[in-house]
Amino acid sequence: MSRIEGNTYYAEPEQPQQCDECGEIEELRPYGNNGACICIECSHIDQEQTNKNIAKFFRKNKIKYVEHMGQRVKLDLTKLIEFIDN
Numbered sequence: 001m002s003r004i005e006g007n008t009y010y011a012e013p014e015q016p017q018q019c020d021e022c023g024e025i026e027e028l029r030p031y032g033n034n035g036a037c038i039c040i041e042c043s044h045i046d047q048e049q050t051n052k053n054i055a056k057f058f059r060k061n062k063i064k065y066v067e068h069m070g071q072r073v074k075l076d077l078t079k080l081i082e083f084i085d086n
């Protein structure tokens with residue numbers, strides 16, 4: 001389960017849940033419009049908007065670092081978006 005502690009976002013695998021956009025049971029992230037939880041496939045429909053939502057999410061939560069699988073990186077939205085795509 002992903003979580004925010006201080007200025008760090010710990011990205012972890014999520015239990016599949018129903019996507020707010022397409023209704024499929026998938027692993028979701030809160031990168032839809034107005035913080036909706038959406039699946040990877042829906043996040044690619046309008047990648048530009050998704051990127052804006054991701055940036056908004058991190059700014060709103062004052063996140064400066066992302067930790068994923070033991071790797072801690074200083075937040076760089078360009079790199080973060082590449083990581084989300086992989």
Ligand SMILES: [Zn+2]
Pocket residue numbers: 019020021022023024038039040041042
């Ligand atoms: Zn979806």
